[in-house]
Amino acid sequence: MLISLSILEYETELSKNLGEMEKTAAFNNILRLINTGKIHDIHVDVMRPPMIPRKVKFSIDLLRRLYEALHGIEPLTIHLMVGDPMEIINSINDFIYHKDRESVTIILQVESFESEDKAISAIKVIRGFGYRVGVSLNLPTPIEKMTDRIVDCADLLLIMSVPMGKGGQKFSEEALWRIRHFSTKFPSKIVSVDGGINPKTIVDVYRAGAKIAVVGSYITRSKRPELALLDFENALEKC
8 A cells, every 4th residue: 555645734834935945843843754765746736716716826937946946856646636637737837857757647537628538639639748647536525526427537536535626624535435446447457445444444454445545634734744644554564
């Protein structure tokens, strides 16, 4: 089971200290966690209204700084909770070198698109830029929105186990049957899960078929984040 580190809880500190980001406690924690060798990638939740009302998280400038500081060190996953993902993509194309894009995954919300065809078109365009592309299904959205054709085009699936837009929420048991559904129907696809992941729920989602768990507040709110990360390894070893 791979761990993707969500840094949503660190966004405010990083944003307020953009010019000296590398000197912040938040960035130091990110590096310490990367140095454990137990993190698969850094997960960045880009939020914009109206999809996420009254929230703007991870500005283009902050995305640029994170890329500059981390490329070549740790892969990035950029999760676009936005109405117009191509607007963000066109902006990051200005600074993410083409040679680095294979280590960057872009995750699109299926809710960003009015139709299956538009979602598939966006996936193909973004992959043409050199990125890996995933698609995400929000917890309140019916599974029918994630069509077979969309799944076939994507590199991975992200199942939200909480309503998107806020860290620290409680895991919803409803996500488990969704994970089982997609991992059984599409065994060749990587299924990941995001929301409310702790040492208990990571075992549940692993048994349901998830291969990657996006973990945020359990680690990033801890006073000893490396030990919090170790809790997941211990839980999975017992399971």
